[in-house]
Amino acid sequence: MSRPVILAIDQGTTNTKALLVAADGSVLQSRSRAMRVHYPQPGWAEQSASDIWEAVAALIAELVAAAPGIPIAGLAISNQRETIVLWDARTGRPLAPAAIWQCGRSASRCAALRTAGLEHEIVARSGLSIDPLFPAAKIALLLDAVPGARERAARGEIRCGTIDSWLLWNLTGGGVHATDHSNASRTQLFNLDTLDWDAELARIFDVPMAILPKIVPSDGTFGTIAPDVTALPGGVPVQALLGDSHAALYAHGISEPGRVKATIGTGSSLMAATPGRVRSSRGLSSTIAWSRRDGSVQHALEGNISVSGHAVAFATSLLGLADGAALTALAQQVPDSGGVTFIPALAGLGAPHWQAGARGTISGMTLATRPAHVARATIEAVALQIGDVLDAIAADLDHSIAALSIDGGAARNDLLAQMLADLTGRTILRPTIAEASAMGVAMLAAAASGIEMRAGDPVATRFDPAMPTHDRNRIKRNWRHAVAGAIAQATG
Numbered sequence: 001m002s003r004p005v006i007l008a009i010d011q012g013t014t015n016t017k018a019l020l021v022a023a024d025g026s027v028l029q030s031r032s033r034a035m036r037v038h039y040p041q042p043g044w045a046e047q048s049a050s051d052i053w054e055a056v057a058a059l060i061a062e063l064v065a066a067a068p069g070i071p072i073a074g075l076a077i078s079n080q081r082e083t084i085v086l087w088d089a090r091t092g093r094p095l096a097p098a099a100i101w102q103c104g105r106s107a108s109r110c111a112a113l114r115t116a117g118l119e120h121e122i123v124a125r126s127g128l129s130i131d132p133l134f135p136a137a138k139i140a141l142l143l144d145a146v147p148g149a150r151e152r153a154a155r156g157e158i159r160c161g162t163i164d165s166w167l168l169w170n171l172t173g174g175g176v177h178a179t180d181h182s183n184a185s186r187t188q189l190f191n192l193d194t195l196d197w198d199a200e201l202a203r204i205f206d207v208p209m210a211i212l213p214k215i216v217p218s219d220g221t222f223g224t225i226a227p228d229v230t231a232l233p234g235g236v237p238v239q240a241l242l243g244d245s246h247a248a249l250y251a252h253g254i255s256e257p258g259r260v261k262a263t264i265g266t267g268s269s270l271m272a273a274t275p276g277r278v279r280s281s282r283g284l285s286s287t288i289a290w291s292r293r294d295g296s297v298q299h300a301l302e303g304n305i306s307v308s309g310h311a312v313a314f315a316t317s318l319l320g321l322a323d324g325a326a327l328t329a330l331a332q333q334v335p336d337s338g339g340v341t342f343i344p345a346l347a348g349l350g351a352p353h354w355q356a357g358a359r360g361t362i363s364g365m366t367l368a369t370r371p372a373h374v375a376r377a378t379i380e381a382v383a384l385q386i387g388d389v390l391d392a393i394a395a396d397l398d399h400s401i402a403a404l405s406i407d408g409g410a411a412r413n414d415l416l417a418q419m420l421a422d423l424t425g426r427t428i429l430r431p432t433i434a435e436a437s438a439m440g441v442a443m444l445a446a447a448a449s450g451i452e453m454r455a456g457d458p459v460a461t462r463f464d465p466a467m468p469t470h471d472r473n474r475i476k477r478n479w480r481h482a483v484a485g486a487i488a489q490a491t492g
Ligand SMILES: O=P(O)(O)OC[C@H](O)CO
Pocket: 011, 012, 013, 014, 079, 080, 081, 082, 101, 243, 244, 245, 265, 266, 267, 269, 304
């Protein structure tokens, strides 16, 4: 009998990817599609939920056509997290564009909750700081903004979910409204201790619990694909759902203390697996990495950076360059940033600062500043933000961190990887895992069927710190001042 092949989807903010993964971890086929993000108002960010579903369906069709006769045992989905969709239960039509994780529309509602003194209660229950990144406050805003939505929700006519849930609903022809623990734990409506939706959080955020999906283990039974909905035959099971960062952690195989991974995408997510819930005193999130059908739950500590690889895209366009490679080449023309510091708080500052109102700044310029210095400062900023979160994780875990494993699109950039080593003073490990998030969720799905899938060499390329300590300290000092300046502007 042929070994099973898994069709793994990674639905990200910038790209949707689809892979056919064999039981030995080899990628038989892969396809990708660029996604559009809309910024209808300053601080807002939206995507078309219909476009997201259509991209997934189109990529499934391309893979099926590219590999005729290959039996697909199941689907596994990793996804951008914290992005929220509301849709009509009968027609399946979205009520509004998806409010994506970068969308800051709920900033004033979040500020009001903080002013009301609810931060402690919310963090104690959800493990997450109050920030517009998390969907709870945005769900309430969407319900308030769409005429009649609250009444329809009360009549059971509205469904709500993160992208995994939206895709599952469509794949099952509207048959299944579910999510997994990893995605649920990012909504700020999930209680990390009871491992279920939290009625008090729902009350605080004014979200009717009836619109929320059922929570299923990440490798659980999510249902089967409905006939005539995709190019796959009806009956193919959806075998695993995982948030993208969680899936990457799984692919890295990180479970011991002292090892951390960074997924460097549009934003960045640093995550360390922890034996149980860690209560952060440094603004990090406690979260569920994944859950299994045997009832086990893996906890994790996470720091989210809102604008990371996106900072490179932003600076590329600001400097009128063709692409990120051109920006990197420009950055390599100078030995340092010439004292320029770029704080890419373009959608506020995430962990460990959580300043939703912070805005981007470029400081330290003189008449000698050239575009190359700004380019170099941009790549340094990606590394320095990651360094700040890494230090916070080390302090929260009270454990030294000698190495950081990296993945995600921007991780392929050698200059960034070396800067990470130089500016964090730690070894950077870059595995050969192709598409860590898609591979991670495929591996989880395979493991549930008793198949141990391997995802490549976990330490294929190594970058060691080479920068003199006094240079590192000088750059970090400038960075800290500039971060404090961006925060002071937001709060002053
Ligand atoms: O779209 P990505 O890959 O940058 O991932 C987004 C994150 O999941 C947001 O938390």
